[in-house]
Amino acid sequence: MTTRRFAVAVLAALALSACQKSGPDKLAFKGIDLTGAEYARQLNLTDQDGRARSLADFKGKVLVVFFGFTQCPDVCPTTMAEVAEVKRSLGADGDKVQGIFVTVDPERDTAALLKAYLASFDPGFIGLRGSEEQTKAVAKEFKVFYAKVPGKTPDTYTVDHTAASFIFDTEGRVRVYARYGSGAQALADDIKLLLAERKG
Numbered sequence: 001m002t003t004r005r006f007a008v009a010v011l012a013a014l015a016l017s018a019c020q021k022s023g024p025d026k027l028a029f030k031g032i033d034l035t036g037a038e039y040a041r042q043l044n045l046t047d048q049d050g051r052a053r054s055l056a057d058f059k060g061k062v063l064v065v066f067f068g069f070t071q072c073p074d075v076c077p078t079t080m081a082e083v084a085e086v087k088r089s090l091g092a093d094g095d096k097v098q099g100i101f102v103t104v105d106p107e108r109d110t111a112a113l114l115k116a117y118l119a120s121f122d123p124g125f126i127g128l129r130g131s132e133e134q135t136k137a138v139a140k141e142f143k144v145f146y147a148k149v150p151g152k153t154p155d156t157y158t159v160d161h162t163a164a165s166f167i168f169d170t171e172g173r174v175r176v177y178a179r180y181g182s183g184a185q186a187l188a189d190d191i192k193l194l195l196a197e198r199k200g
Helices: 003-020 075-089 091-096 113-121 132-140 183-197
Strands: 043-049 062-068 095-102 126-129 146-149 158-163 164-168 174-179
Touching: 062 075, 062 132, 062 174, 062 183, 075 091, 075 095, 075 183, 091 183, 095 113, 095 132, 113 126, 113 146, 132 183
Parallel strands: 062 095, 095 126
Antiparallel strands: 043 126, 062 164, 146 158, 164 174
């Protein structure tokens, strides 16, 4: 092969490699790999302090987004406790992890209630809420299911909802679907992969 042909072959190989490597490299997540998903791309709601928030506000951090409600008896508090545990276990890197709780019960979950609820897990956690219409739109964007289940009185209803967390990388792209029950270690392992990817 002549030098010119070799150079052309090398350039073609590099071009092919660049095409194949478009987007983040595939990582061995414990959760379901959502890299490249065309949903969960917007999250525009108000936080517990009344500030409008979007995914762009958290660039540079790994986000763990969970949809739930403060009167949830088990899944929600367990998940938030696990995220808090993972943050603590990461030491200094824990500051690069942001827990976000999106309420699917804006009727009862006031900003003040969200603030108090999340502070019991981690003072840095952010609660997001919107109107019924905004909540439906965000749930649709994330492909999250939720539905009221009537109680004995109008105020004692509960809410069935998707029990999983969405993990975003530091560029604000959804990367992992972490099923409820996987445990704090699996969550920590996936977060560490995304933090290492950022350093790389």
